[in-house]
Amino acid sequence: MKVFKFGGASVSTAERIQHVRSILEQYKQEQLLIVISAMGKTTNALEQVVEAFFAGRKDDALQLFAEIKHAHLQVRQQLMDEQHVDPVSLNDFFTEAEWLLHDHPVRDYDYYYDQIVCLGELLSTAIVSNYFNHCGIPNVWIDVRDIIRTDDNFRDAIIDWDYTSAKVNEEIKPLLEQKKIVLTQGFIGATAANESTTLGREGSDYTAAVFANLLDAESQTIWKDVQGVMNADPKHYKAATFISKLNYREVIEMAYYGAQVIHPKTIKPLENKNIPLFVRSFIDPQEPGTCIHNKNTEHLPPIIVYKYNQVLVQLNSKDFSFVGEGLTARLYEMFETLKFKPNLTQNAAISLMVVVDEHPEKVDQLAHAASEAFGVTIQRALTLLTIRHYNQNLLDELCRDCEIILKQQTPETIQVLMKKADNEN
Ligand code: ASP
Ligand code: MG
Numbered sequence: 001m002k003v004f005k006f007g008g009a010s011v012s013t014a015e016r017i018q019h020v021r022s023i024l025e026q027y028k029q030e031q032l033l034i035v036i037s038a039m040g041k042t043t044n045a046l047e048q049v050v051e052a053f054f055a056g057r058k059d060d061a062l063q064l065f066a067e068i069k070h071a072h073l074q075v076r077q078q079l080m081d082e083q084h085v086d087p088v089s090l091n092d093f094f095t096e097a098e099w100l101l102h103d104h105p106v107r108d109y110d111y112y113y114d115q116i117v118c119l120g121e122l123l124s125t126a127i128v129s130n131y132f133n134h135c136g137i138p139n140v141w142i143d144v145r146d147i148i149r150t151d152d153n154f155r156d157a158i159i160d161w162d163y164t165s166a167k168v169n170e171e172i173k174p175l176l177e178q179k180k181i182v183l184t185q186g187f188i189g190a191t192a193a194n195e196s197t198t199l200g201r202e203g204s205d206y207t208a209a210v211f212a213n214l215l216d217a218e219s220q221t222i223w224k225d226v227q228g229v230m231n232a233d234p235k236h237y238k239a240a241t242f243i244s245k246l247n248y249r250e251v252i253e254m255a256y257y258g259a260q261v262i263h264p265k266t267i268k269p270l271e272n273k274n275i276p277l278f279v280r281s282f283i284d285p286q287e288p289g290t291c292i293h294n295k296n297t298e299h300l301p302p303i304i305v306y307k308y309n310q311v312l313v314q315l316n317s318k319d320f321s322f323v324g325e326g327l328t329a330r331l332y333e334m335f336e337t338l339k340f341k342p343n344l345t346q347n348a349a350i351s352l353m354v355v356v357d358e359h360p361e362k363v364d365q366l367a368h369a370a371s372e373a374f375g376v377t378i379q380r381a382l383t384l385l386t387i388r389h390y391n392q393n394l395l396d397e398l399c400r401d402c403e404i405i406l407k408q409q410t411p412e413t414i415q416v417l418m419k420k421a422d423n424e425n
Pocket of ligand 1: 007008037038043044120186187200201202203204205
């Protein structure tokens with residue numbers, strides 16, 4: 001069997017959903033599980049709803065939600081006549097959300113985030129499943145929250161593999177054996193108490209990989225609006241080139257350094273079962289795309305990753321004593337508490353430098369907490385450039401006209417923190 005994942009861009013409009021339908025025409029006879037994201041930028045729009053709700057701006061929250069609701073109803077209307085519409089599905093989700101938004105927040109932000117943001121995938125899959133059933137791609141819609149069990153670490157929930165695996169065997173396998181196409185949501189799950197959870201932004205690649213692993217899929221395909229994996233983001237590097245073959249390790253490294261190719265958790269479940277991952281274009285479905293597998297790949301081009309909006313936090317020992325292990329350990333505890341991940345760290349004799357994403361609140365909290373033990377200086381609006389398989393020419397080219405603040409290198413990878421003349425944030 002195969003697992004397909006269609007991202008938000010592939011279902012952002014009625015035309016695109018129709019196009020996905022035409023791609024599926026040729027896979028109708030296969031055993032197929034399809035994971036679909038929220039439509040277009042719905043997740044971002046729902047984040048705005050959560051923000052308004054949590055800040056006590058109930059009317060704004062309801063208004064913003066009404067816009068999302070309207071957009072979905074409009075797409076559905078473009079896809080189907082009234083008589084083909086399954087009346088129950090969307091209304092239940094709308095009502096659920098509106099109820100919640102009429103309340104006052106009493107629990108923490110992340111909890112509400114997950115209860116509201118999960119609606120994006122529920123709405124998109126309900127519409128797409130309804131439409132496919134109506135136009136010749138019979139499928140069974142599954143609420144993935146009944147299958148994927150997680151802990152209650154809202155917004156970054158961890159999957160309970162034992163429970164999930166049992167559910168997949170009980171509920172999903174029989175459907176596939178009956179040759180039914182299963183259509184479900186990525187990115188979301190539920191706790192034992194039936195509260196909705198999410199797996200981290202862009203998490204539906206990961207959901208698809210979880211299913212691929214548990215179903216021993218022959219392959220997983222991520223359908224995107226790009227040709228496949230590129231060696232750089234073409235928006236930031238004009239000479240970006242397409243890569244036809246990559247191995248799991250390289251993709252993990254790329255994701256680790258911030259390339260927005262594939263959700264970093266996606267690879268492990270596939271690697272464990274040696275399942276190839278294809279990244280293909282839904283715009284040019286006849287193209288083979290990138291194949292990611294376990295074999296060694298030679299002659300990779302340099303891989304370039306930019307992270308903009310970086311902050312350098314420099315911690316200096318107050319009494320000029322060495323920054324000992326105790327202090328470093330304390331710093332890592334602070335990161336742990338703040339759920340904040342350093343992108344680069346460098347130790348010197350009496351100072352310690354950390355590069356982090358610009359999260360004004362967290363940077364402030366970190367600076368405040370660290371100021372008890374260190375003198376703290378902060379430098380903002382920096383760019384972190386990472387090049388794997390680098391060469392000097394490329395490095396010179398990419399660092400031209402930039403002020404270099406910090407450099408770290410291994411034989412494989414170089415990272416440069418710099419102030420760009422034209423900081424593209
Ligand atoms: N809809 C979610 C997001 O935009 C998850 C995903 O698309 O993978 O982050
Ligand atoms: Mg997405």
